Amino acid sequence: MAEMTSAQRDAYWSKTSRLMWIIMVLWVVFSFIIPAFAVQLNQIKVFGFPLGFYFAAQGSLISYVVLCFWNAIAQNKIDQEFGVAED
């Protein structure tokens, strides 16, 4: 461990955990909650796509790409804030 006090380490990990939970909640929303309403969403049409179908075929996939990059960027910021980013 680089020069990190126990308190700093806990603060670092609680920030990291918070980011993890936020992303996990969004992951559940896009993977399970929205698809659960596919029947209702399919009533709405956008550019010919029934919305429920669109989410499962494209919308949620786009969200996964965004979530993965967002995780990388946000976690890097946390690392820098606590001075534990790699050189």
Added chain:
Amino acid sequence: MANQTSKSFVDNLGKIYGVYAGSFVGFVILLAILEQMGLPNKIIGYSFVFLTIGVYAYIGVLSRTSELSEYYVAGRVVPPFFNGMATGADWMSAASFISMAGGLYLGGYGALGYVLGWTGGYVLVGVLLAPYLRKFGQFTVPDFLGVRYEGNTARICGVVVLFCASFTYIVAQTFGIGIITSRFLGIPFEVAIFVGLLGILVCSMLGGMRAVTWTQVAQYIILIMAYLIPVVWLSIKLFGNPIPELAYGQVLEQIGELEKKLGILKPHAAAYVDAKGQFSWVEFNNFWALTLTLMVGTASLPHILMRYFTTPNVKDARTSVGWSIFFIFLLYFTAPAYAAFAKLEVYTNVIGQNINALPAWVQNWSQVGGLLTIKDGNGDGILQLSEFIINQDIIVLSMPEIAGLPYVISGLVAAGGLAAALSTADGLLLAIANALSHDVYYKLIDPHASTMRRLVVARILLVVVAICGAAVAGTRPAGIIQMVAWAFSLAAAGLFAPLVLGIWWKRTTAAGAIAGMVVGFGVCLFYLIGTRYFGMTEWFGIRNISSALFGLPLAFLVTWAVSLMTKAPSQDMQDFVDSIRVPKGELHWVAGQAHE
């Protein structure tokens, strides 16, 4: 490339692969011109298969190495962008490339569970596992279990799960390679499997992870071009829109109208309906169960996790997950467009037509054994929907003909399918052989083995596992696509809980993790075998491709309960966990544990 990956090679990757992609496009154009001048189709098929395998072999030989860290983790120099491409190829198999669009054609909304399940898992990989496993910085996934759960019991449990999941998967891939090679070379399936086997081994044997990494990047470039070109071309032709993912909205509308006209009960876009078009809770439950199983399986399959051992540092491992999902996304969000285009073509130009006047692609494919069957049941000379039976593997393979493209594009698609199957087989093979050579041979049998000896053992095991995989695939075991889904269930139920809890919950004890693995994996295996071979009733109507649904929560529950009943891990172990949670700094090794 010298024995160690040189800096100038890594710096010039963009240029090297740019020239490679350009040359490949040039090669396709050249063949297209030759085709117009009368080059026979058979030669075109041969050129694609042999040229691409030749290139992979060349990269494989160039990347030979006698360094352990080069062999096991590609020297940890793979930049995130290129590791993303390699992971994409590692991930997308013959099933993704050839069968998925066809599955969507046949299954409509129901098959989107595969699309979600095979992409969403990367969020779990990137957030929960990859950066920490990279910080851990050893060679294999069982390595982590062995160190975190202090001993060989956990390591062996990990190896067993890894072997069962990856071997099931590799049999399916070898099967796919056999089919493509035999179709485009015109040789018997059993011979084709062994030609394919040579293709796999030549990429991985001399250079291990290093060779597999750089061939996988090359394979990704070919497979993504092969997948996108036909469907983009068709989209331009039909709608003047080069982005098929946008154009197929109109197609879905037209399909909806045609379905009403043709009296189809189960609409393409309707969610959670049974064959009669009624909402069904069984379909609903199976949809999310499959999605969950495939996602968690993604985050537990060692051939994927070990790709993130190869990046230079923790930060790059995270970014690399982003690139991986991006490169995978390119194929997955195109697959539903393939399905929609094919369905529109079939509903407008095939069904209801005079049987003697069907489009050329239907006639061509109906001559290939059993893939497309046309039977005029009522003898009226008009093709009804029920008289037209199509195999899901045809959709991607026949798209070039549906779009009226020259044969050279069919050859390109074959090369893409082959790249997809070879790259996944290579990754899996390496995951299994590395676990056997590193975790079993080196860690358990002969901890004093020299580097030379370890590499020799690793290579022998690679060949042995490959031959076993091919031998099993040669018997054409039933339900091969199902076997792929089984691999995901087994990995998810056996490995996810000990990996995630080992990082995120310091209180997890060795006894807890081992009990969790045994129970999770055991219940999953019991459900699989029971429902598949012994006619056991399905629990809550959940199909056995999602059998991790029962093993997975049990694994967490048992790990949690047993951990609390046993003595907390030592302070040393807790410090070790602290040290893998932070990107910077040395690892805090528990006294007495050997490491690289």
